[in-house]
Amino acid sequence: MAYTANKPNAPDTRELRAKIPGWGVDLDPGMRPAAKKEVYDPASTGAHWEVPEQQIATFPRERSTEHREITPVFGTACPPKGLSGIIRRAAYRHWSEGQTMHWLALMFADRIDVLESLVVDLFRGKPDNFLAEWGIKAELTRHGFKSRFGRHRADTWRVPLDVLMLASSSLLVLGAGYVMVNGFKSMLAPPKRRWLFG
Amino acid sequence: MxxxxxxxxxxxxxxxxxxxxxxxxxxxxxxxxxxxxxxxxxxxxxxxxxxxxxxxxxxxxxxxxxxxxxxxxxxxxxxxxxxxxxxxxxxxxxxxxxxxxxxxxxxxxxxxxxxxxxxxxxxxxxxxxxxxxxxxxxxxxxxxxxxxxxxxxxxxxxxxxACPTGYQAAEMGDIKEGDVVVVFGAGPVGLFAAKSAWLMGAGRVIVVDHLDWRLQMARTFAHAETLNFTQVNDVVQHFKDVTDNLGADVCIEAVGAEADGAGFQHLATVKMKLQGGAPTALNWAIDSVRKAGIVSVVGGFGPLFSAVKFGDAMNKGLTIRTAQCSVKRHWPRLFQHVKNGVLKxxxxxxxxxxxxxxxxxxxxxxxxxxxxxxxxxxxxxx
Structure with a gap:
């Protein structure tokens, strides 16, 4: 049968109004606060400035190349540090947000940061406890098995893969951390005499 | 501290x-x-x-x-x-x-x-x-x-x-009386989007997910019909079947980067970080909405590219609306709804x-x- 101009199966709105609490209270677009995307109303924002005061930077704050200058306020959590900090600063200095390299460099720095922090916190006496940080206890206290199996979940197939990836990536991180610690130790140790000169 | x-x-x-x-x-x-x-x-x-x-x-x-x-x-x-x-x-x-x-x-x-x-x-x-x-x-x-x-x-x-984002998702769908609205994702934002769709006069609201308890909440809290996508062979075909082959008037994507439902997309994204997010639900939304319909996207994605079916979106003449919610703008109306018991x-x-x-x-x-x-x-x- 050919399609017609009618909308199929139009519902009985009186029935819906009776059945659904609040049905249609915002049917009129005028009741919807952002139905009109842009509403110029600077007096409504709560700001009592036209040009905001500038926050003082206590460290060289990285910024997107797409900004003319640093914004009036900015976050000061986790200033760039170490090798990851050098990569992050380079990502902000050299590539705009439109460049894939900008984001790839930041993602790479994130992984380096994990390694660096692992080593640094080991020396600070706050070593990572992987099991606790994964929150693995929830598997026991929050019904890990019962929550996953026999419930028609689309993600059950990848549970072994999740475990494998988590375990292998953590081993990689720990292995790299071990190499970094050993490298650091050997840098601090007095130079060994080599057979060539002995 | x-x-x-x-x-x-x-x-x-x-x-x-x-x-x-x-x-x-x-x-x-x-x-x-x-x-x-x-x-x-x-x-x-x-x-x-x-x-x-x-x-x-x-x-x-x-x-x-x-x-x-x-x-x-x-x-x-x-x-x-x-x-x-x-x-x-x-x-x-x-x-x-x-x-x-x-x-x-x-x-x-x-x-x-x-x-x-x-x-x-x-x-x-x-x-x-x-x-x-x-x-x-x-x-x-x-x-x-x-x-x-x-x-x-x-x-x-x-x-x-969560609540204003769900409300804005429905608002960006420009819902008209009697519209068929499909919400992908029965998380908090999807639940509030479904609930808000009724406030804006939807005629039918269907929530899609794979987690049975969330779908149960979509039925009780948001009074919606539900679809567990693992129970159908083809999500898009299902929505064509239940809308007399027209498609939904509005689709709301409230899933974002970690979408399940397509193993390869999940692997490429969450596991291998090769995309800004798995666009599984977004592609379902694009294909399930009717021609000239509206897809409202509030699921969060990373800034890298994702394999979105943009050709379908263009051919169908879709309006795709997206935004991080401007929360403050919605507070006066949502405060009224909470005070009047319309929203809890x-x-x-x-x-x-x-x-x-x-x-x-x-x-x-x-x-x-x-x-x-x-x-x-x-x-x-x-």
Missing amino acids: RAMVYRGPYRVRVEEKDMPTIEHPNDAIVRVTCAAICGSDLHLYHGLMPDTRVGFTFGHEFTGIVEEVGSSVQSLRRGDRVMMPFNISCGACFFCARQLYSSCHNTNANATAAGGMFGYSHTAGGYDGGQAEFVRVPFADVNHAIIPEWMSEEDAVLLTD PSAIVTHRLALDEIAEGYHMMSSKLDNVVKPLVFPRAA
């Missing part, structure tokens, strides 16, 4: 951190009384959002009590009970002046694609979030509401992101955790254990 900190993908812990300080004359320091773990926190937790630094504190949904205010703050006093939008906005730039608070141009030094946000990586400005005992609130005169006496703290915390945001809260349980909370949320929908965190600063 004690705060949740990120240690690397899938790892968080609680640490002692320095107290936040007044860094700008319009800052406030807020003692956090209630925070939430959001589905979009999982993008950070899984390492999908670039420039998520070790030591960073997540949390963009929180309420609290004002502890200290900067010299230029006029509308807040110590002791005020406040809620903050997840957006950080200046109130004076081109975008804020047009009530597009989520696009503020003065609060995110790290990127121009989004405004500042609490606890959402340096890509969103590098502001520590509210899963901590204390938090710094920039432009405090703009970024707060005093919690009314009649409003519960749990309702308030859900009005800082806290009805979706399933878990209440202490800050010390945060690692278990993230694991539970990430692995979808214990019928979790919305976990809250209570930092309880002394």
Whole structure:
């Protein structure tokens, strides 16, 4: 049968109004606060400035190349540090947000940061406890098995893969951390005499 | 103070951190009384959002009590009970002046694609979030509401992101009386989007997910029809079948980067980080909506590219509307709805955790254990 101009199966709105609490209270677009995307109303924002005061930077704050200058306020959590900090600063200095390299460099720095922090916190006496940080206890206290199996979940197939990836990536991180610690130790140790000169 | 900190993908812990300080004359320091773990926190937790630094504190949904205010703050006093939008906005730039608070141009030094946000990586400005005992609130005169006496703290915390984002998702669908609305994702935002679709006069609301307890909540809380996508061979065909082959008038994508349903997409994204997000639900939305229909996207994706079926979108003449929610703009209307009993945001809260349980909370949320929908965190600063 050919399609017609009618909308199929139009519902009985009186029935819906009776059945659904609040049905249609915002049917009129005028009741919807952002139905009109842009509403110029600077007096409504709560700001009592036209040009905001500038926050003082206590460290060289990285910024997107797409900004003319640093914004009036900015976050000061986790200033760039170490090798990851050098990569992050380079990502902000050299590539705009439109460049894939900008984001790839930041993602790479994130992984380096994990390694660096692992080593640094080991020396600070706050070593990572992987099991606790994964929150693995929830598997026991929050019904890990019962929550996953026999419930028609689309993600059950990848549970072994999740475990494998988590375990292998953590081993990689720990292995790299071990190499970094050993490298650091050997840098601090007095130079060994080599057979060539002995 | 004690705060949740990120240690690397899938790892968080609680640490002692320095107290936040007044860094700008319009800052406030807020003692956090209630925070939430959001589905979009999982993008950070899984390492999908670039420039998520070790030591960073997540949390963009929180309420609290004002502890200290900067010299230029006029509308807040110590002791005020406040809620903050997840957006950080200046109130004076081109975008804020047009009530597009989520696009503020003065609060995110790290990127121009989004405004500042609490606890959402340096890509969103590098502001520590509210899963901590204390938090710094920039432009405090703009970024707060005093919690009314009649409003519960749990309702308030859900009005800082999930509820207004769901409402805005429905609003961007430009829903007309009798429209068929399909909501992909039965998480908190999807549930609020479904509920809001009725307020705007939808004729039929169908919520899609694969987690049976969330679909149950979609039926009871949001009065929606539901579809468990694992129970049909072809989601798109299903929606053509149930709409006389026309397609839905409006599709709302409330899933984002971690979508399940297509194994390859999930592997390429969440596991291998080759895309900004798995666009499985977004592609279902594009293909399930009718020609000239509207797809409203509020699921969070990373800034890298994703394999979206844009050819279909163009051929069908779709309107695709997207935005981070401008929370503050929606508060007056949503406050009315809560006061009148039309909306009860806290009805979706399933878990209440202490800050010390945060690692278990993230694991539970990430692995979808214990019928979790919305976990809250209570930092309880002394």
